[in-house]
Amino acid sequence: MTEGHDRxxxxxxxxRVLEELLAELHASVPYRLPRVVDRCARSLGLDGATIxxxxxQQRVLIxxxxxxxxxxxxGSTAGWAYRTVSVRIDDEEDDLRVWVPLVDGAxxxxxxxxxxxxxDAVRLRRCRLLAHTLALVVTSKRTYSDGFVARTRVRTxxxxxxxxxxxxxxxxxxxxxxxxxxxxxxxxxxxxxAFDHSLTSNTLHAGxxxxxxxxxxxxxxxxxxxxxxxNARRSRADLDEMVDTVDRALxxxxxxxxxxxxxxxxxxxxxxxxxxxCGHPAPLLIRGRRVLDKALERPPQPPMGLSSxxxxxxxxxxxxxxxxxxxxxxLYTDGVTEARRGGDEFGLxxxxxxxxxxxxxxxxxxxxxxxxxxxxxxxxxxxxxxDATILLIEWQPPLLPAD
Numbered sequence: 001m002t003e004g005h006d007r008x009x010x011x012x013x014x015x016r017v018l019e020e021l022l023a024e025l026h027a028s029v030p031y032r033l034p035r036v037v038d039r040c041a042r043s044l045g046l047d048g049a050t051i052x053x054x055x056x057q058q059r060v061l062i063x064x065x066x067x068x069x070x071x072x073x074x075g076s077t078a079g080w081a082y083r084t085v086s087v088r089i090d091d092e093e094d095d096l097r098v099w100v101p102l103v104d105g106a107x108x109x110x111x112x113x114x115x116x117x118x119x120d121a122v123r124l125r126r127c128r129l130l131a132h133t134l135a136l137v138v139t140s141k142r143t144y145s146d147g148f149v150a151r152t153r154v155r156t157x158x159x160x161x162x163x164x165x166x167x168x169x170x171x172x173x174x175x176x177x178x179x180x181x182x183x184x185x186x187x188x189x190x191x192x193x194a195f196d197h198s199l200t201s202n203t204l205h206a207g208x209x210x211x212x213x214x215x216x217x218x219x220x221x222x223x224x225x226x227x228x229x230x231n232a233r234r235s236r237a238d239l240d241e242m243v244d245t246v247d248r249a250l251x252x253x254x255x256x257x258x259x260x261x262x263x264x265x266x267x268x269x270x271x272x273x274x275x276x277x278c279g280h281p282a283p284l285l286i287r288g289r290r291v292l293d294k295a296l297e298r299p300p301q302p303p304m305g306l307s308s309x310x311x312x313x314x315x316x317x318x319x320x321x322x323x324x325x326x327x328x329x330x331l332y333t334d335g336v337t338e339a340r341r342g343g344d345e346f347g348l349x350x351x352x353x354x355x356x357x358x359x360x361x362x363x364x365x366x367x368x369x370x371x372x373x374x375x376x377x378x379x380x381x382x383x384x385x386x387d388a389t390i391l392l393i394e395w396q397p398p399l400l401p402a403d
Contacts, residue, residue: 017043025137030145034065037134044126046116047095051134052078053110055152056187058370061110062151078111083367100131104139106174108366160219161190167226172366173197177397178204178268181366183373184389192218193333193387196226205233207263208331208391210280221257224249225304229263239263239276240316243304250305258305262331271323271395276316279303284352286328289360291352296321329393330355335386336376346379365392
């Protein structure tokens with residue numbers, strides 16, 4: 001690619017060079033990716049590049065290249081680029097280091113560090129082009145390569161946690177109109193907590209689950225509940241039918257187990273939110289800078305797997321409300337608010353106040369939850385006694401022209 005590098009450095013980049021670049025990236029096996037990325041950067045007229053991926057708890061950025069060093073998310077320029085999803089530049093002695101966020105849709109993957117002696121609009125555009133391409137490459141390859149997964153872990157994971165994490169979707173999904181983002185801890189020792197979300201056409205599907213116990217059985221229970229919900233929604237079942245599918249599966253295969261949960265659907269065009277709550281803490285509705293008191297509280301229903309408690313002929317209830325632009329809906333498990341250090345419980349007030357203040361400060365939803373979960377874990381002395389899971393949905397449709 002020397003000839004291509006010369007042309008790129010001179011300001012020209014023909015389609016053949018770009019075609020070779022993309023073909024080599026997509027054909028590369030994961031362990032060779034660092035060298036290929038560096039070579040591709042040079043073919044674009046840059047001096048080299050490295051990929052750093054966020055660890056499971058989003059505390060550090062771990063390089064794919066063994067020669068590079070791990071960087072903290074807090075306190076580094078690379079971390080700043082990751083947190084704010086914006087380009088940041090380190091002006092080093094010999095050259096510049098440009099940090100570009102790696103983002104797949106709404107999901108923050110990591111950052112790309114690009115070295116260059118000089119930086120102008122053309123080179124900066126190529127940095128972004130390479131970052132966009134690499135985000136797709138990493139996302140596609142980590143579905144079948146343990147190398148990426150192992151690289152982003154800093155501890156050994158429990159086997160039952162491994163099973164449950166295999167079911168989890170990306171942390172963040174969304175469009176310009178709606179964002180859904182989730183976090184859960186403890187990252188390496190999960191019991192039965194999980195979240196799920198998916199976008200189909202103009203509908204956001206979301207759910208949160210908390211199974212009884214903190215062992216393989218609880219993880220299996222949640223896995224069954226999530227699989228049944230996905231199967232039902234892909235068959236276009238309504239929410240009550242979806243929960244009924246879970247009830248029947250748990251009664252048949254895991255009769256000693258049950259799972260609290262909440263599943264919902266948001267019509268992205270109209271803001272109509274429908275949900276079914278199965279023995280779970282009520283979702284919270286945040287509008288502006290306050291929580292609307294009991295806005296989404298409804299009479300309790302039995303947990304999934306205990307539909308016999310509904311009574312003869314009674315079915316699952318589905319509730320409905322119309323959101324306003326800018327509304328945030330918060331789903332959480334009780335491990336979030338009950339986290340305590342000594343007698344000091346984290347509490348619902350502190351939980352919601354953190355989100356409101358962070359949103360008012362301009363933080364993105366994914367960054368709000370990252371910081372919130374770290375605050376919860378730190379409050380608990382870095383040792384949670386129960387799983388803590390949060391799912392935040394933000395509906396912000398584009399403004400319609402006035403009549």
